Amino acid sequence: MSAESDHTVVVGAGLAAAHTVQALREGGYAGSITLIGDEPVPPYERPPLSKEYLQGRKKLAEVFVHDAGWYAERGIDARWGTRAEGIDRDARTVRLATGEGVPYTRLVLATGAVPRTLDVPGASLPGVxxxxxxxxxxxxxxxxxxxGRLAIVGAGWIGLEVASSARQAGLEVxxxxxNAVPLEAALGPDIGRYFAELHRRNGTDLRMNTSVTGILEANGRAAGLATDAGEVWADLVLVAVGAAPDTALAAAAGLEVDNGVVVDARLRTRDPSVLAAGDVANAEHASLGRLRVEHWDNAIRQGKLAAATILADSVPGSAAEAGGGALYDWLPYFFTDQYDVGMEYVGRAGGGADVVVRGDPDSGEFIAFWTEGGRVTAAMNVNIWDVGDxxxxxxxxxxxxxxxADAGIELEDL
Structure with missing residues (x-):
């Protein structure tokens, strides 16, 4: 077992953090663990925030990874509603907003990402x-x-999922x-057009090739969008233009930061006592090069990998030690649910990838492959289940x- 004097501190109580501490305890880590998060609730899953929870189909307790009692039962010192304000790497201490210093032998940064905002007049108005x-x-x-009316800036995953939820709740959206089509950067123009048609068919007013120049104001609150193609009046404005890795703590501590906290294939920074996991980690993939992935599956897997790296160093005889520690080697995966469409995507397609569609998108069920140089780089299933593996x-x-493209050939025979 690990020495009881070991102390792992995890900063950022999100999905990656929850799975780090879970895997540590399940792997036999006997040292102390402190979990620090600035939200007043235990770690939770974020995908439902734009889908089931937003629609009222899931209660708050259902989105938690574990309830608060789970952490206490495993001897995890959970500091909900507590902000970490600094890291002293020489003293191996995390400084909290309360002034307290929390010592560590290993530190995992799982600070996630923060939403990007607009740099236009009115962006800070109430109602944005x-x-x-x-x-x-x-x-x-x-x-x-x-x-009422909802105006959404951005046609990425969050923007489209909220649009779907809002339309199903009866709002004008x-x-x-x-960009020319939704999700163009992620899926390319062909599949992007499929999602554009899906939303227009369900009543979303989709205005592409349009830039926001300001936020309209009425009675001191946001009242819609000023754009280069006219005004969009609304009762509520949602800005969904992506997220940036929350690297402030890491940068202030002198760790290498470049589109996230730079880590190796075992999630270690150049400081051997500090790791990073989840949305904030710009990690070296075993075969795909350096990646920073902001998705549910990656947060879970990297949380477990961070724990495996710590266990390999600190728990004699552990499975992690015997294997020398695992590597970041899995394919990126994400999913979405919009209206009556459920989609899963695996892999990573480059900007020049060619898209091959199997099946008829108009039927609502199809598979798409992205290929580069004859090699499949990514695949997506739409309303066709149990084919992910x-x-x-x-x-x-x-x-x-x-x-x-030939649906007459079984997938297993490709």
Missing amino acids: HTLRRIGDADVLRAAFDTG TVVAP VLRGIVGREVPRERL
Whole structure:
């Protein structure tokens, strides 16, 4: 077992953090653990914030990874509603907003990401919102109950998922974005057009190739959007233009920061006592190069990997020690639910990838493959279930595009 004098501190009580501390205890870590998060609730899953929780189909308790008692039962010192304000790497201490210093032998930074905002007149008006935390979702839910008009800036995952939830709640929804089609950077123009048609078919006023120049104001509150193509009046404005890694603590402590906290394939920074995991980690992938991924699956897996790295160093005879520690080697995965469409995506397609579609998108059920140089780099299933593992196995193979497109050939035979 690990020495009881070991003390692991995890800063940022999100999904990666919850799975770090869980995997540590399950792996036999006997040292003390402190979990520090600035939200007043235990770690929770964020995907429901734009979907089931926002729609009222999930209660607050259902989005928690574990209830508060779970942490206490495992001897984890959970500091909810506590902000970490600094790291003294020489003294190996985390300084809290209360002035207290928490010592560590190993530190895991799981500070996540923060929503990007707009740099336009009126951006700080009341009634302009982002969606990252439970409290943000609660504000939107309350607005859903009163109905009205919602203007969304951004046609990425959060913007489209909230648009879907809002339309299903009966709101009038306008989405404004500068790109030609939704999700263009992630999925390319062809699949982007599929999602554009999905939203327009369900009543969303989708205004692409449009830039926001300001926030309209009425009675001291946001009242919509000023754009280069006219005004969009609304009762509520949501800014969903992506997120930036929350690297302030790491940068102030002198750790290497470049689109996230820079870590190796075992999530270690150049300081051997400090790791980073989840949305904030810019990690070296075993085969794909350096990646920073902001998705649910990656946060869970990197939390477990951070724990495996610590266990390999600190728990004699552990499985992690025997294997020398695991590596960041899995394919990125994400999912979305919008209206009657459920989608899963695995892999990583470059900007020049060619898209091959198997099936008829108009039927609502199809599979898409992205290929580069004849090799499959990513795959997506839409309303076709239980094929995720098969698609994951296809990614990386060289498969002729005519075979990928031929629905008469079983996926298992590709």
